[in-house]
Amino acid sequence: MKRILLFVAPIVLIMLAFRPVRSFTVSGIVSDETGSPLPGVTIVVKGTRTGVAADASGAYRIIVSNSSDVLVFSGAGLETKEEKINGRTTINVTLKRI
Secondary structure (H helix, E strand, C coil), X not given: CHHHHHHHXXXXXXXXXXXXCCCEEEEEEEECCCXXXXXXXXXXXXXXXXXXXXXXXCEEEXXXXXXXXXXXXXXXXXXXXXXXXXXXXXXXXXXXXX
């Protein structure tokens, strides 16, 4: 019995170590109340260090590991806004200027 356990345990651990991680991409546009794009806005997965910045046209693309994560949008002179992903792959956000 011990021999079987000693043989099976490492195989199970190796299988668990190399299991696929399910991740997907969320993208969108960040704009202000007038519809103008907001370049440089930071988008971070709440509670992690995973983040990106919006490009010159306000577009962003971020890879998340969980469809129930929350994205936090923030920038200098702008309100901070949180958006639940809820399985969406496109999230367009409008931020108010302070």
